[in-house]
Amino acid sequence: MIASIVEEVLREIGMGSGADGRLGRQAGDREQSGRFAAREDGMPPAARPDNDLHDITSQEEKAKPTLEHPMDPEALTRMMGKTTARIGVGKAGPRERTRTWLTLRADHALARDSVFSDVDEGLIDRLKLVSVQSMCRDRNEHITRPDLGRKLDQEAQQKLVSACKAGVDVQLIASDGLSSKAIEANLENILPVIEDGLSMRGISTGPAIFVKFGRVAVEDAVSELLHPKVVCILIGERPGLGTAESMSAYICYQAVVGQPEARRTVVSNIYSGGTSAVEAGAYVAELIETILKEKASGVDLKH
Template identity: 40%
Template sequence: MMNDISSEVETWNELKSTTGARIDVGRAGTRPLTSNMLRLRLDHAAAIDAVYSEVPRELIEEMGLLSVNTLASDKVQYLKRPDLGRRFTTTSADAIQASCLHAPQVQIVVSDGLSAAAIEANLKEVYSSLLDSLNSLGLEAGTPIYVERGRVGSMDHIGDILQPEVLVLLIGERPGLLSASSMSAYMCYKPCIGKLDSDRNVISNIHESGTPPAEAGARIASMLKAMLDQRRSGTELVF
């Protein structure tokens, strides 16, 4: 009987080790353990900070990104009006039109989205890996863009302006209590206003405890190459 119990405990501990989710965390009477409660409060605070913080301007300048703004004038409006994060101000649309290479093979776009922490933590490694992988595949990238307070749909507006063959948007994910610095890469073949979510592909959970940033860059490049070869994306893409 004791052997059965020991085996069950060992199996349960193995399962717990495969996830960062809060399972079997214990309690003190009817309340959570103090250590677990403090960790919960710390993770919750990190998630809030990720949403309301800003990507350092030094990082944007260091990466050589053209910085543009959506119609969301501040973070509060951005959170309340997702639609405003999908379109650009006239000034920003004109800047994209005037400063960026038109009809590039690959257009790279970066946005803080719902986690500036994700961009700060992962962008350099993902971007470097992505450029190296594109180069090895013989693909050329256009002028990189940073979208402040952007939503996924902002890639469609850029598609209308620049008409790239494929576009990848590296954007901060909505933070959770497991990770506040997770990035996603949304990709689309010939993006334009009116595209559906089913027309896009995504690699999500890019962070140190998920998909490693360097690996993500290589996977993004491979998927973009498949889109170019097949001239399609989304649910129709075979990858």
């Protein structure tokens, strides 16, 4: 019984032992020959410019449901437009579909690249940032020793003292944190908006600082060194599989080393798929004005 079923299946796909099988093999040979012939120009078909290729990691492609025959396609599309979670992807048996698996792998690679890459030096130069490095010597130490990312060595301290103004109302800081991609994607749009917003309100600022291999609390070390009333650090957040470009602003009034995290006011999810950099910049400037007026930040501001 089983043997007859196998024979029938083989005949159907053109691999039987009789004439049908020979025809199937001949058809397969022609198809294989065509594939090789397509490579005579030295370029595989998938690499040719006339092929319809898509970046499966783009937001446009991720917005397309791959679930077959949904009961309510319009509702599914609306749901997918409200979240970056992986819904509407369907499955192949008990496993995810190949497209879903490939997208997960691609997003994971983007996240790793964001953590292990450096911020473009050209961006730092264009924004005229005072660039220093935390006590971390390299990227590996930055990831494994967060305590060193919160500190500045003697050389960095001397550079900041000589290049920055002491006692300003607000000291703005940028740092790669755990996502250089977030800084590259957002800093050039958000920083000028914050600076202009503070200037329009008559709030003084010093030259903005960039801290390589920095952590959030490095702003406390800067605060103790330069004594601004408020420090605000724009830092790349730990990337996930949804995005590697999310940045946050941590703002603190009269920050000191060793203070509780509850003293910080946070504006998070700053990226193209969350709060845009320009919108976030306007909000941060307004928020800093409130913090200066109330002389408090974090949970103290809410009280």
